[in-house]
Structure formats: C-alpha cells, structure tokens
Amino acid sequence: MKSRIPDGRGSGVLGGTGRAVVRTVPGAPGRGRSGHNGSVTSSDVHRSGFACFVGRPNAGKSTLTNRLVGSKVAITSSKPQTTRHAIRGIVHRPDAQLIIVDTPGLHRPRTLLGKRLNDLVYETWSEVDVVGFCVPADQKVGPGDRFIAEQLKKVSRRTPVLGVVTKTDLVPKEQVAQQLLDLQQVMDFADLVPVSAKDSYQVDVLSDLLVQQLPEGPQLYPDGELTDEPETTLIAELIREAALEGVRDELPHSLAVTIEEMIPREDRDDLIDVHAVVYVERSSQKSIVIGKGGERLRAVGTQARKHIQALLGSKIYLDLHVKVAKDWQRDPRQLRKLGF
Numbered sequence: 001m002k003s004r005i006p007d008g009r010g011s012g013v014l015g016g017t018g019r020a021v022v023r024t025v026p027g028a029p030g031r032g033r034s035g036h037n038g039s040v041t042s043s044d045v046h047r048s049g050f051a052c053f054v055g056r057p058n059a060g061k062s063t064l065t066n067r068l069v070g071s072k073v074a075i076t077s078s079k080p081q082t083t084r085h086a087i088r089g090i091v092h093r094p095d096a097q098l099i100i101v102d103t104p105g106l107h108r109p110r111t112l113l114g115k116r117l118n119d120l121v122y123e124t125w126s127e128v129d130v131v132g133f134c135v136p137a138d139q140k141v142g143p144g145d146r147f148i149a150e151q152l153k154k155v156s157r158r159t160p161v162l163g164v165v166t167k168t169d170l171v172p173k174e175q176v177a178q179q180l181l182d183l184q185q186v187m188d189f190a191d192l193v194p195v196s197a198k199d200s201y202q203v204d205v206l207s208d209l210l211v212q213q214l215p216e217g218p219q220l221y222p223d224g225e226l227t228d229e230p231e232t233t234l235i236a237e238l239i240r241e242a243a244l245e246g247v248r249d250e251l252p253h254s255l256a257v258t259i260e261e262m263i264p265r266e267d268r269d270d271l272i273d274v275h276a277v278v279y280v281e282r283s284s285q286k287s288i289v290i291g292k293g294g295e296r297l298r299a300v301g302t303q304a305r306k307h308i309q310a311l312l313g314s315k316i317y318l319d320l321h322v323k324v325a326k327d328w329q330r331d332p333r334q335l336r337k338l339g340f
C-alpha cells in the first residue's frame with residue numbers, strides 16, 4: 001500500500017482512490033529524492049514537462065512555486081489575487097526538469113481583469129502534464145474549492161490532478177489529516193499530499209510526485225535558468241509586491257506597475273536607472289500610495305530596490321511615479337496597455 005498518513009496511524013484513513021503521501025521521517029537515510037514509498041523515477045530516465053498550481057486566491061501557490069524553484073520567481077502577499085500572470089518557474093533536478101506554471105487564484109470574477117485572469121488559468125490547464133490543486137490547511141474546504149474541482153473534473157480525464165494541502169504549519173496534525181479527508185471528497189486525485197512551503201515540509205515529496213507524472217524528455221531550459229519571465233516583468237512585480245504591503249480593501253487590486261525605462265547610468269558601470277510607474281484607479285488612492293509627504297512611496301521604493309538589486313546583482317536608482325488610470329480593471333483599452 002502506498003499511502004502513509006501523519007502519526008503512523010496506518011494507511012486506511014483515507015480509503016478510496018486518493019492516497020496521502022507523507023514522508024514521516026524527512027530526509028531519513030536511504031530515502032533519496034526519488035526513492036520514497038518505492039516509487040522511483042529511475043535515474044537513467046530523464047523527464048521534462050509542465051505542472052501548474054491552481055487554487056483559490058491566497059492558497060499559497062506562489063510561495064510553493066518559489067520554494068520548489070528555490071528562488072523568488074513569483075511575488076507573494078497576504079492579499080488575495082496577488083498573481084496576475086502565468087509565471088513559469090523552473091525546477092532543475094538530475095532526473096528531471098519540471099516547469100511550474102503558477103497561475104492567478106481562481107475566483108468569481110467581478111471585473112474584466114478578473115475574467116481575463118480566470119481565462120488564463122483555464123488555458124494553462126490544457127497545456128500542462130499535471131495539475132496541483134492547492135487548498136490551505138487552515139481554511140475549510142468550501143464552495144470556492146468545489147467550484148474549482150468541478151472545472152478540474154473536465155481536464156482530469158486527460159491530466160492527472162494532485163490534491164495539495166498547503167500551509168500545514170498553521171494547524172495541528174489532526175486538522176491536516178481531516179483536511180486531506182475533506183479534500184478527497186471533492187474529486188478523485190492521483191495523489192494527495194500535505195506540504196508547508198514555510199517549513200519546507202514535504203516540498204521534495206511534492207516535487208517527486210509532480211515529476212512522476214511528466215513524460216520522458218530532454219531538458220527544455222538551460223541550466224541555471226529559473227524563470228522565463230522577462231527581467232522588466234520581474235522588476236515591475238517586485239515593485240507591486242512592495243506597494244501591496246500595508247494597503248487594504250480595494251487598493252491592492254487597483255495597483256499595477258509598468259517599467260518605462262531601464263538604462264545603465266552614463267559613465268557608471270555599476271548603476272542602472274529604473275523608471276517605473278505605479279498605477280492606481282482613483283486619485284484618492286494616489287494619495288494613499290504616496291503617503292504623507294511622500295513617506296509611503298519612499299518606503300515602497302526602498303523595499304523594492306533591495307529586491308531588485310538582489311535580482312540584477314547591480315545597484316539601481318529607482319524612480320517611482322504614481323499615476324491614475326481610471327477604472328483600468330474594467331477598461332479593455334487600459335488593460336491592453338497594462339499588458340492583460
């Protein structure tokens with residue numbers, strides 16, 4: 001029997017077709033990366049392909065993507081609907097190359113942007129070899145998850161779906177076990193796995209399970225490449241991430257960032273000038289983002305600059321402007337301008 005659940009309480013708890021895969025002794029001797037539970041991706045076979053994470057907004061998809069890739073390729077925040085692009089993160093392993101497509105959270109759309117984001121998620125499903133359906137351990141499996149399951153059932157005949165219970169560090173073990181049971185009720189999964197991106201718990205197990213579903217194939221991206229996102233997109237995202245910090249209500253959704261120009265400073269080979277615009281939807285939001293005497297915007301700039309410098313390995317001068325693009329989330333023309 002393949003399944004093992006926390007506390008060594010035997011393998012019958014989950015019953016049915018889904019199997020919860022838990023490596024009870026992380027990193028125990030003799031359990032190599034691909035050697036758990038006897039399911040081996042043999043070392044002479046090289047696999048490559050695509051996986052995508054899907055789930056409600058805020059389920060922890062991007063954090064998990066970053067953890068698997070081992071680097072920050074996607075921004076994350078406590079605000080729902082942080083991710084707005086299908087971001088590819090690349091996991092390099094000796095036996096496989098796994099490309100993870102992190103998608104926006106699936107939700108009931110209220111704006112044209114919301115609808116576009118959902119469409120992007122559906123499109124992605126048809127292009128991947130395996131889907132990871134993420135549900136956080138600390139929130140009841142609800143209508144939002146059942147809605148996603150209904151959509152996923154349409155693809156699950158062709159594409160295997162793994163049930164992933166995320167953020168296990170937030171709840172006691174018993175609740176994780178219960179969540180696995182509840183999740184199993186919503187659809188048939190190829191496997192069920194609890195993980196914590198924060199504690200790196202079972203992230204390697206998840207990696208193995210995803211890789212097992214990939215076809216045999218060669219490396220698709222060169223060694224060391226962690227994402228195929230253009231540098232300017234990554235930079236714009238890091239600025240948006242910093243700007244998201246500490247704003248609330250509708251404002252997080254109203255933020256968009258574009259990079260207008262990025263040029264090496266003349267006569268200096270160690271400094272790059274980055275000119276960026278932070279868009280909001282209303283002038284009242286503009287004053288919030290700028291803050292009293294420009295204080296907030298300066299803090300955003302400082303925070304973003306740290307991350308951008310780490311990304312580029314170079315000093316930057318970050319010039320931030322805030323502009324109003326009225327109701328851009330609902331306006332097709334503005335959406336196009338902002339890249340949606």
Ligand SMILES: Nc1nc2c(ncn2[C@@H]2O[C@H](COP(=O)(O)OP(=O)(O)OP(=O)(O)O)[C@@H](O)[C@H]2O)c(=O)[nH]1
Nearest residue numbers: 057058059060061062063077081082083105197198
């Ligand atoms: N404690 C804990 N928090 C986590 C974990 N994974 C993610 N989070 C937090 O959950 C929040 C949402 O994480 P994201 O990775 O941005 O979630 P997402 O599913 O990508 O969200 P959207 O892009 O909005 O759909 C952030 O505040 C993360 O820090 C985890 O394993 N443990």
Ligand SMILES: [Mg+2]
Nearest residue numbers: 061062082083
């Ligand atoms: Mg995300």
